[in-house]
Amino acid sequence: MERIGKRSNRLYGVRSEKRFHLTELLAVQPPEPLATFLDLNGYLPVGVPMLKRVLGLPGQTVCRNGLTTSVDDIAVGARREIAMDAAGRCRNGRAATSSATANSFS
Numbered sequence: 001m002e003r004i005g006k007r008s009n010r011l012y013g014v015r016s017e018k019r020f021h022l023t024e025l026l027a028v029q030p031p032e033p034l035a036t037f038l039d040l041n042g043y044l045p046v047g048v049p050m051l052k053r054v055l056g057l058p059g060q061t062v063c064r065n066g067l068t069t070s071v072d073d074i075a076v077g078a079r080r081e082i083a084m085d086a087a088g089r090c091r092n093g094r095a096a097t098s099s100a101t102a103n104s105f106s
Contacts, residue, residue: 024054041089 027049
């Protein structure tokens with residue numbers, strides 16, 4: 001994983017790290033088959049890293065149940081349920097009118 005950091009007189013730099021801190025922003029290469037899924041569905045080309053925040057450190061348990069994300073059984077966030085993304089694509093192959101709770105990669 002790579003750490004994203006603000007640099008003076010430049011936008012951002014990326015460097016390889018082995019230790020991370022909560023809420024840091026990381027550049028992560030999605031594994032297969034996720035990388036192919038993201039590419040084929042127009043979300044992210046193969047070879048382009050995803051930007052993710054660190055929510056848990058080694059020894060902590062990060063879970064998502066429905067719309068709620070928790071760390072060590074403490075709710076830390078919730079995502080909105082949306083049927084379509086900003087580009088008008090149906091999320092998770094469900095019809096835009098679906099009211100079912102869908103898991104995502106976010």
